[in-house]
Amino acid sequence: MGMMNIGASGMSAQSVKLNTISNNIANSDTLSYKAQRVNFAEAYVAAGGQRASGNILQNGTGVSVASTNADWSNGAMETTNEPSNLMLSGDGFFLVSLNNETYYTRAGDFSLVANPSGDGYVLMRPNGAVLTGYDAAAGTYGDIAFTGYDSTGAVVDLAPSSYTIASDGSITAQPDAASDPYIQVSNGNIRIQRFNNPDSLVRTEEGLYQPTVETSYNTTAPVTPGEDGSGTVLQGALEGSNTDLITEFTNMIGSQRAFQANSKVITTADELLQTVMNMKR
Numbered sequence: 001m002g003m004m005n006i007g008a009s010g011m012s013a014q015s016v017k018l019n020t021i022s023n024n025i026a027n028s029d030t031l032s033y034k035a036q037r038v039n040f041a042e043a044y045v046a047a048g049g050q051r052a053s054g055n056i057l058q059n060g061t062g063v064s065v066a067s068t069n070a071d072w073s074n075g076a077m078e079t080t081n082e083p084s085n086l087m088l089s090g091d092g093f094f095l096v097s098l099n100n101e102t103y104y105t106r107a108g109d110f111s112l113v114a115n116p117s118g119d120g121y122v123l124m125r126p127n128g129a130v131l132t133g134y135d136a137a138a139g140t141y142g143d144i145a146f147t148g149y150d151s152t153g154a155v156v157d158l159a160p161s162s163y164t165i166a167s168d169g170s171i172t173a174q175p176d177a178a179s180d181p182y183i184q185v186s187n188g189n190i191r192i193q194r195f196n197n198p199d200s201l202v203r204t205e206e207g208l209y210q211p212t213v214e215t216s217y218n219t220t221a222p223v224t225p226g227e228d229g230s231g232t233v234l235q236g237a238l239e240g241s242n243t244d245l246i247t248e249f250t251n252m253i254g255s256q257r258a259f260q261a262n263s264k265v266i267t268t269a270d271e272l273l274q275t276v277m278n279m280k281r
Contacts (some may be wrong), residue, residue: 002061003269009062010262013040016065017255024243025252032106032207033241034070035248041066069199075242077234083163084110084123086131087239090231092192093209095132095222096125097143103129104193107207108238112146112159119155120147120186127206133171133187134222141222145186146173156181165190167232169225191222192230 017038027033043064048057077087086108088094093104110123110131122143123131133144148158160183163173169190173183195201196216201209211217219228226232 002059003272004266006060006062007262007265007269009043009064010265011259013038013063013065014255014259014262018252018259020068021248021252021255024248025245028241028243028245028248030207030241031109032075032239033243034072034075034106035241035243036068036070038068039066040064067199071242072198073242074231075240078238078240079236080238081236083165083236084112085236085238086110086165086190087234087237088192088225088231089234090229092194092223092225092230095141095191095193096129096208097132098127098129098208101210102132103204103208103210104201105129105207105209106239115143115145117143118145120145121159122146125206127208129206129208131190133169134189134191135187136189140187141191142187144171144188144190147184147186148181149184151180158183165233165235167226167234169233190225190233192225193222194218194228194230 017040020036020038024035040063042060043062045058045060048059050056072091074089077089086094088106088108093106094108096103096105105125107125109125111126112121113124114120115122122145125131130143132141134141146160146163148156150156158181160173161175163171163183163185165171169192171185171188171190173185175182177184194217195211196218197214198209200212200215202212203209223230
């Protein structure tokens with residue numbers, strides 16, 4: 001039975017690895033997807049006593065999945081020339097708000113859309129997450145919003161004719177304050193959050209992450225892009241998946257063979273058990 005349990009643990013662990021590889025392959029074209037890898041650890045070791053020489057009799061009981069970790073390296077840059085599309089070149093995450101909660105993401109597939117909760121226009125992902133910015137004067141965070149005003153200060157429905165997002169995350173828009181009407185950018189500075197242990201983040205759908213109690217922040221507050229080791233912002237580009245299909249298919253073949261080898265262990269154990277049963281007849 002020990003052989004069977006060990007073989008079963010190996011098959012179970014390799015199944016998890018194969019599922020992870022399959023997910024990597026399935027997301028090879030997914031925006032900002034980070035390839036995952038599975039780490040194994042020896043399962044509980046049973047101690048059977050100690051010999052006079054000091055040697056301890058120890059029997060392994062199989063394998064378990066220790067953790068899954070992501071490859072946080074940058075994916076390939078995809079140039080779109082769409083001004084609302086953003087890419088982080090380097091470490092860190094954008095801050096976005098969705099359903100009054102803060103999330104972190106590497107995906108920059110934003111579009112300029114009418115603000116669903118107020119005046120003006122905001123930068124929103126397809127899932128409804130709105131890009132968060134920073135108001136340096138007030139020291140507060142909020143949705144980045146482009147709002148039109150006329151010379152009397154009244155709000156008008158005016159979308160920016162153009163806007164520029166610099167590598168440090170600062171945003172300027174046209175028409176500017178010298179025009180009538182003009183655009184005012186609220187919270188017009190993108191900030192980047194870095195984490196010491198990003199594998200502690202909870203992954204949700206569509207490339208959104210949330211911290212856990214184990215998450216360690218690199219800085220107490222988000223920083224200006226390019227500062228403290230954070231990445232810089234590239235306008236008109238998106239970050240692709242960093243899945244390497246050659247690596248994934250190579251890993252799949254290796255894992256498949258390991259799965260088959262563990263199944264052979266179970267088959268062999270069954271044959272040995274049948275031999276023992278036949279001897280007792």
